[in-house]
Amino acid sequence: MSIPMEAHERTPETRVPRASPPMNDPAARATQIADATPAPNVAPAPAALFAAGVGEKMRATDLNFFYGKAQALYNISIRIPTNHVTAFIGPSGCGKSTFLRTLNRMCDTVKGTRVEGDVQLDGEDVFGLDVTSVRRRVGMVFQRSNPFPKSIFDNVAYGLRVNGGLSRAEVAERVERSLVRSALWDEVKHKLHESAYGLSGGQQQRLCIARALAVDPEVLLLDEPCSALDPISTSKIEELLLTLADSCTIVIVTHNMQQAARVSDYTGFFLMGKLVEFDKTEQIFQAPSRKETEDYVTGRFG
């Protein structure tokens, strides 16, 4: 490409890239075609989709997923851009959460499931890596906040202690940094050693984000993190995601289309286990290329 790569560095103004660079590179064009061929129903992200300087953090290729005999995902191929927010939308049961859970191999925890295809993290096959190291690098926040029955401090420190190798002072410092990053520090700094269950729902969810951030994940997956929260807590978490995207690749599953529009740079639309369309968020919401996407984002179904 002719435009110089400024890998992993963005200024806030370039959050939503306004224009993709012209497709001059024949190699990139070839990849695009190759990606598009295997499954006509699926629209993988073309190479040109990402703005200049945006790297590819994760990639799924022809991913199929089965719960027993029932297939939940069909030929998903997608690239997740580095240090951006990617949102997955779609009606309930469309497979977006299932797909999210293949990215950090949380799908392994359910018995009787099977994965076909390929998921890569920085070019490495996640199913070939040690599962605990994958989950350390790809953190996850769940729909229901799930703090452990420990103090606020111990919750955040859990991942650090499990992974080991840090002194007490380092743990304390990382805990503080994570709580600051998750915008919870000011609210809890005077009660770090009280039970995490004393926090409000929104605070608990931010605590779970802090807990995930403490181990310095490269990617943070969020599975409908705001679905049980009130609008104020929701907006706090959304602001948080926007700041976090400067240093972390974020993938969020949401039922709330306004939320996807507010926080994400790229949006994928899932329907019946297929990735129907993946594009820049503004494109998806303003001029989707497929009829199903348009019907969904305009509220005609789902």
Place this chain on the structure above:
Amino acid sequence: MHSSETLKVQGEARVPGTKRNPGARAFALRFFSGDEIARALVTISAALILLVTVLLVYELWINSHLAREKFGWHFLTTQVWDPNAGQFGALAFVFGTVVTSFVALLIAVPLGVGAAIFLSELAPPKLSNALTFCIELLAAVPSVIYGLLGVFVLMPLIKQYLHPVLKGTLGWTPLFSGPFYGPSMLVAGIVLAVMILPFIVSVSRQVLLAVPNDQREGALALGATKWESTWKVVVPFAQRGIYGSVFLALARSLGETMAVTMVIGNTPQIKASLFAPGYSIAAVIANEFTEATYDLYVHSLIELGLVLFALTIIINGLARLLVSSTAKFSVSST
């Protein structure tokens, strides 16, 4: 909080007449709708439990007055038990009861909690259910059978294998010194351990199964291994329930009579060695009640019952205190 109160007020206001017609009519209305009947029934049930406990203590208290008046607090501090001389002291029995229960817990708690963790976290559900059924069957075996097994199986085995090993390695401690003839506090403790194991396993397993899955996922998603997630998140989450199972087991072992009587040796003495015979409160009551030929003897035995009751309450209370000081962040599950 605020909004739910508002809702409640609105809900009441919507039922016409409840506020304006207090008294007989409103009561009759509620009575015939069943609410008052149900309330009365459950209140009576709860009151009956309290009543039975109070009556029990009252009877023990009244029927032990001769012994209490004669010996006072010395009853608890002397270990002489001589019906011929009319001298009675509870100390040796208290010692035997506490030591055997402690040995039982020492063996049964790690085994039981370990088994419960395996059954709830690692075993495939079918295997888990089958094994749990087997373990719960253990609870249905009459205690006299455990006593027989203790006498005819456990004692020879210990004499032949365990005693030489313990004596060779730990024989220098008073705990494992001296000869082993068979009936002893060690055998009683082991038999009790087997008897209380089903309680610990089945209750702990239930509690562990009730831990929400999002706790496991939360830990795994941070890069914890299966064991780290189980030991550092799932077990702490369930710890109150697990302690509950241990209390249940403890209460059971303190009061166990038949099996202990058969294997403890029935010798009222205080010896440091676990190989030495001893005596427990429940055992002496069972053994000597029919032989108690004069009132002071009977009253002393009944006072032993009172002591056992108090001992159970004190030990349970202490255990609960210990738990509430360590488990302050735990969720009060089950």
